[in-house]
Amino acid sequence: MSDLSENLQKAISGSAFTRNLGLQVESWDAHTEALRILMPFSPDIERMKGSQQVHGGAIAALIDTAATFALVAREKTAVPTIDLRIDYLRPAISTALIAEGRVRRAGKTIGVVDVEVSTPAGALIATGRGVFGLGAK
């Protein structure tokens, strides 16, 4: 794991909220500006006890984290979320999820990131898009 990935992991684990979701940095590709984060399946993120379906709120938190830290990896600065949108395409049943965040725009004051959430086998579960503040160092 690169130093940058280690620093991202430290930041993600530094919040009890994302640490409790078990979020793990998989990779950061500086060329494509794409960050991959994995959320393991556990009963703690079930929609309902015994349903084995991942809670939409956990998927929202995964998308927020992948989008935020894709920009952090690029900009090396904190980036407050201005807005976040999530489309739920298919239920995720008893599966880890991988979110890939990709920076689409990074201007002076605003960054935009797209996120795709898939199963390890490649089934698309959800998409997300967020706008973030830049230059607020």
Next chain:
Amino acid sequence: MSDLSENLQKAISGSAFTRNLGLQVESWDAHTEALRILMPFSPDIERMKGSQQVHGGAIAALIDTAATFALVAREKTAVPTIDLRIDYLRPAISTALIAEGRVRRAGKTIGVVDVEVSTPAGALIATGRGVFGLGAK
């Protein structure tokens, strides 16, 4: 607490994910079709350890829950989230948050709910809007 509110609370506490956020049903107003849900502040939902700022992902989960269960209260059926949007207006520092979900449309196949998230003192922290599936009993 009414029977309906008790049932909503049971459903919310039946998911480890929302139970761990401490979400509490405050009230359901059948006339205005508005549901109020409280999320207490705790270190478990901090953006970063010691920051005392509520994590955006926790606010997203609160909004999803208030929107979902406002429709559940009205429709008495499960309502899968189709999409969800959140605008973060101000940071929430060391404060409980109250989300009020209000049904704006409930047709044959689609429901739309608006949510406002405020501090107990009334400062607006975030707004949300979600589209949900209906009739999928």
Next chain:
Amino acid sequence: MSDLSENLQKAISGSAFTRNLGLQVESWDAHTEALRILMPFSPDIERMKGSQQVHGGAIAALIDTAATFALVAREKTAVPTIDLRIDYLRPAISTALIAEGRVRRAGKTIGVVDVEVSTPAGALIATGRGVFGLGAK
């Protein structure tokens, strides 16, 4: 009509795109920071010839205009649209539409505006929300 309303109308009519939609400033309330803009019905904004249903793209343009100029009225500066979201709640058949834009946040770099689109009789047709850049004079 106040001087400010006249100036807003001039700016709206200064674009062929919004002039062709016939958009008219109805009122600006500085206290509530709410701007009302009317779009008359005409065959030029029909979804399909003869359908008498207002085209969703025209409603999107109406919402963009009401949101943009609510911020312009408050900030006295141009405000580029960062993102825009529209929820279509009911079809609008052979009716004028009134959009009311209301500023929800106006910070140093970002403004957020909510819009409701209704018939003159008060039926809610669509809602919108936009994020705009500020301070880019």
Next chain:
Amino acid sequence: MSDLSENLQKAISGSAFTRNLGLQVESWDAHTEALRILMPFSPDIERMKGSQQVHGGAIAALIDTAATFALVAREKTAVPTIDLRIDYLRPAISTALIAEGRVRRAGKTIGVVDVEVSTPAGALIATGRGVFGLGAK
């Protein structure tokens, strides 16, 4: 031009609103479920007279059309727009725009389409995402 493309063009030109924008079907790829629609530059879609910048409302209408008709091409049925979201990434100055709509999900009651709007030279101008009703024949 294929029969399907011709039929799409007829539907688009059948609305005065989209005909006045000059929208032209470029191609429909049944394999990737991607529809390309071109909007020529003209003074009628300027943000302000003489600015040569394409109006955001015209881009919104282009995105709505590309998304709608990508689903129509696939489903062979009318698809009412439930919601629509647009992110404006860069200004478009004195240029035609090409919107590519791509179906991301088409279930029993809901379709989701992503749209990218670029210049003919390939610069990304805006992205869009829409949710549409299906099965409402």
